Amino acid sequence: MSAVSDRLPTFPWDKLEPYKETAAAHPDGIVDLSVGTPVDPVPELIQKALIDAADSPGYPTVWGTPALRDAITGWAERRLGAREVTHRHVLPIVGSKELVAWLPTQLGLGPGDKVAYPRLAYPTYEVGARLARAEYEVYDDPTELDLRGLKLLWLNSPSNPTGKVLSKAELTRVVAWARSHGILLFSDECYLELGWEADPVSVLHPDVNGGSYEGIVAVHSLSKRSNLAGYRAAFLAGDPAVLGPLLQIRKHGGMMTSAPTQAAVIAALGDDEHVRVQRDRYAARREALREALEGHGFRIEHSEASLYLWATKDESCWTTVSDLADLGILVAPGDFYGEAGARHVRVAFTATDERVRAAVQRLA
16 A cells, blocks of 8 residues: 555645644634635536435446436537537546546556646646556647657646636647647546636537547536536546547446436536526636735736636745735645646635635735
């Protein structure tokens, strides 16, 4: 066990505990804008679907029910503009973090193989490479990477933590480059439905992939768009030649989404109205926090999509974290996401309206 755990970095959120204690000591309580966990209710139609499926004594299947696969393929065509998506093109997963952490291992990568991901990125991309004993490398432009040993390329648009969105032209260029070199491309698109100043595009769109899913897979989650982080509900869509072997591996590993959760996902993907309502909530919180942060001397960079504001005062991120903790506001230090974030903080707007108002008042 120690041999496996020794491969991993210190769990980043543990470093934030002292600042969380400081923020929690504020007379009016903590405003936690750090992790970005949903706080609004699960929509009633989704709760009802879960409850109606509660009597599920048998084992669910890893591939999900035909109705679940229909829901995923229908959503991908309706929302992402994908074409001719069949059941072979989709695979349910137990939350997207599980997939990111174990994908290199499930792909059979190991020493001598390399995983690449953005210079500012979700820490679990690195964790996945470490668990597989693979090498890892960060990039600004993936097409400038050293090709030796490069087996898996991660894209992330909209970005966590920066909220940056890759244009259709940029996605098209990278997809073509990865294919030309036989590099498997996984695109983390978990924030795609949360574009504010940009309209994010999926690698599944025919304008990006030329009508072929060869060598590309998109990762999607219902945690943010439907407040289902507690349900662990996500899925893959893309190349059947990649998803078929993953399905077999995951069958052996018992990586199955619970039957009630599958029913909830069907309801969630079939309804766009609750997504619109939640977007409106986030838009209002985003605007209030952005104005307050800028009034407090912050500069906001990128942040055209996702659930975060990427903010800086041109000082150490930990100085910023400490100063905000003194105001009872907890944010994530930018260096959690790579050395390039050392002078930024990530501010989530996933707190309740009341807590956001409290943060705005304190920043003023």
